[in-house]
Amino acid sequence: MAARRRTGGARRTLRFVLGDQLTRPVSSLIDLDPEHDVVLMVEVRDEATYVRHHKQKIAFLFAAMRHFAAELEAEGIAVDYVRLTDPDNAGSFTGELERAVARHRPDRVVVTEPGEWRVLQMMQDWRETLPVPVEIRGDNRFLCPREDFARWAEGRHHLRMETFYRGMRRRTGLLMDAGEPAGGRWNFDAENRKRLPKGQRPPDRIGFQPDPMTREVIALVEQEFAGHFGDLAQFSWPVTRSDALAALRHFIAQCLPTFGDFQDAMKIGAPFLYHALLSPALNAGLLTAEETCWAAERAYREGAAPLNAVEGFIRQILGWREYVRGVYWARMPEYRDTNALKAGRDLPWFYWSGETGLNCIAQVVTDTRAHAYAHHIQRLMVTGNFALIAGLDPAQVEEWYLIVFADAYEWVELPNVHGMVLWADGGVMGSKPYAASGAYIDRMSDYCGSCNYDVKVKSGPRACPFNYLYWNFLIENEDRLAGNQRMSMPYRTLRGMTDRRRGEIRHDAATFLASLGGRPAPVSQGGPD
Numbered sequence: 196m197a198a199r200r201r202t203g204g205a206r207r208t209l210r211f212v213l214g215d216q217l218t219r220p221v222s223s224l225i226d227l228d229p230e231h232d233v234v235l236m237v238e239v240r241d242e243a244t245y246v247r248h249h250k251q252k253i254a255f256l257f258a259a260m261r262h263f264a265a266e267l268e269a270e271g272i273a274v275d276y277v278r279l280t281d282p283d284n285a286g287s288f289t290g291e292l293e294r295a296v297a298r299h300r301p302d303r304v305v306v307t308e309p310g311e312w313r314v315l316q317m318m319q320d321w322r323e324t325l326p327v328p329v330e331i332r333g334d335n336r337f338l339c340p341r342e343d344f345a346r347w348a349e350g351r352h353h354l355r356m357e358t359f360y361r362g363m364r365r366r367t368g369l370l371m372d373a374g375e376p377a378g379g380r381w382n383f384d385a386e387n388r389k390r391l392p393k394g395q396r397p398p399d400r401i402g403f404q405p406d407p408m409t410r411e412v413i414a415l416v417e418q419e420f421a422g423h424f425g426d427l428a429q430f431s432w433p434v435t436r437s438d439a440l441a442a443l444r445h446f447i448a449q450c451l452p453t454f455g456d457f458q459d460a461m462k463i464g465a466p467f468l469y470h471a472l473l474s475p476a477l478n479a480g481l482l483t484a485e486e487t488c489w490a491a492e493r494a495y496r497e498g499a500a501p502l503n504a505v506e507g508f509i510r511q512i513l514g515w516r517e518y519v520r521g522v523y524w525a526r527m528p529e530y531r532d533t534n535a536l537k538a539g540r541d542l543p544w545f546y547w548s549g550e551t552g553l554n555c556i557a558q559v560v561t562d563t564r565a566h567a568y569a570h571h572i573q574r575l576m577v578t579g580n581f582a583l584i585a586g587l588d589p590a591q592v593e594e595w596y597l598i599v600f601a602d603a604y605e606w607v608e609l610p611n612v613h614g615m616v617l618w619a620d621g622g623v624m625g626s627k628p629y630a631a632s633g634a635y636i637d638r639m640s641d642y643c644g645s646c647n648y649d650v651k652v653k654s655g656p657r658a659c660p661f662n663y664l665y666w667n668f669l670i671e672n673e674d675r676l677a678g679n680q681r682m683s684m685p686y687r688t689l690r691g692m693t694d695r696r697r698g699e700i701r702h703d704a705a706t707f708l709a710s711l712g713g714r715p716a717p718v719s720q721g722g723p724d
């Protein structure tokens with residue numbers, strides 16, 4: 196379509212910024228012309244309910260969107276901001292974009308590609324259905340462009356993070372000395388598995404008191420999404436770039452030096468430990484991955500944080516975060532439909548209520564409800580490990596993870612859950628499933644001390660369910676996993692077990708699993724009413 200010319204020959208561009216694209220130099224805003232262009236931002240019900248997100252996630256995003264819009268306006272940029280309760284709100288990205296095109300009659304629409312496959316399908320439809328051209332630009336906030344990852348992944352069945360990560364270290368120069376990894380090693384994980392000593396008190400979380408704009412959003416969410424999972428009382432996420440930068444500085448100064456040592460530790464009543472709490476800000480664009488990694492590298496170079504901590508942290512962002520995004524885009528949409536271990540049990544109700552005798556799960560669900568947050572090992576080795584060894588249905592588990600965390604978007608949630616936790620991709624991401632018995636949780640946490648079950652007991656009603664579910668998982672998946680070299684040790688142990696012991700395991704597991712009940716909620720309706 197020919198562009199209509201305006202004063203001075205300038206074109207009017209409608210720049211549609213999604214709620215997780217709140218970065219001033221994002222590709223859709225890079226060539227913004229404040230004289231003629233309009234930025235469109237929309238709060239829409241579809242995005243808050245396609246899964247019923249945790250209340251804090253919705254509040255975080257709406258608050259961050261409103262603050263971002265206000266900052267653009269303060270720069271003199273025209274922002275058309277549609278609020279959730281605006282009477283004509285069409286409720287969807289497509290409906291709101293159509294309305295905005297009719298209102299502004301732009302010459303073109305510019306967007307940055309979205310984080311989720313389903314939204315990319317919408318954007319591609321806009322090219323067909325809107326009366327103006329739609330330009331979809333690459334997301335310039337990642338360190339590895341999608342095309343580069345796709346090239347790396349081409350022809351490989353197994354996509355190993357470690358290989359990718361080393362390439363990214365070389366590419367960016369992060370923690371590199373004359374072409375070699377700083378300290379002579381790529382990986383310091385072995386030093387990052389300490390249990391938190393009794394009496395050690397991690398620093399307080401840096402909390403951000405909601406300002407009037409955020410308080411208004413919190414009240415809106417309380418009213419409009421009352422039935423969604425989660426509490427708002429302890430909401431204290433940074434919702435502006437300047438607060439997100441303050442959170443980054445706090446992490447670097449107070450937590451990073453100890454981050455590595457206790458990266459895998461878990462403690463009752465201390466959900467944050469030395470973790471960064473930066474994922475909601477990173478994923479919504481208030482911080483960039485690049486500046487976050489370089490801030491950590493600087494702390495190492497200045498002697499303010501040790502290498503094991505800094506490498507461990509940079510690995511999470513430069514490695515894992517970029518890698519899962521690459522896997523997502525390289526393997527979607529087929530990726531989410533695989534179910535290599537044929538798991539199909541309903542998600543137990545206690546994933547929502549936290550009402551269970553399994554203290555580790557009760558603690559993680561309680562933390563998650565209060566903060567829309569659990570740290571990596573809680574997600575991987577408690578709720579994730581249970582889902583794996585209990586054979587829970589991947590689609591229901593994935594929906595739970597997408598709902599309950601403030602940082603959850605499908606591009607990052609799906610590979611972590613489908614690939615890393617559930618091994619539903621048959622080994623694209625992980626060389627073996629991360630299955631573990633109660634001993635792992637006991638080693639890394641203080642959860643077992645106040646549990647209804649006994650982590651040292653292997654069978655019978657007092658036994659920790661993780662213990663017999665672990666072996667039951669190996670028995671049930673013997674055909675699929677026994678040939679996996681990395682599983683040879685546990686399978687050797689299993690083969691050494693008497694029939695009687697195997698029978699005991701099967702019986703304990705069947706009794707426990709039958710008691711779970713589950714919740715026959717349709718997948719699209721996940722979460723409590």
Ligand code: FAD
Pocket residue numbers: 469470471472473474475477478508511512515516517519569570571572574575579596597600602603604607608611612615616
């Ligand atoms: P820290 O532990 O301090 O780590 C620093 C940063 O590294 C994080 O902010 C995050 O940006 C990045 N990071 C660390 N691990 C990963 C990873 N495996 N994948 C991607 N980024 C990583 N992260 C999300 O952002 N959204 C999700 O929906 C999400 N779902 C997950 C589901 C499961 C089952 C698992 C095991 C992990 C998931 N993660 C997800 C990764 C990780 O748990 C969170 O990024 C982390 O807990 C966020 O807290 P933090 O900022 O305190 O992280």
Ligand code: DLZ
Pocket residue numbers: 212213214215216237238239240242243244248252253256309310311314604
């Ligand atoms: C998660 C979310 C929510 C709850 N609400 C909105 C919204 O009202 N408007 C918006 O632009 N974005 C929202 N988002 C983020 C989108 O879901 C996200 O942009 C897509 O999932 C693509 O990653």
Ligand code: SF4
Pocket residue numbers: 552553554555556632633634636637642643644646647648649650659660661
């Ligand atoms: Fe969890 Fe088992 Fe420990 Fe209880 S005993 S907290 S169920 S690992």
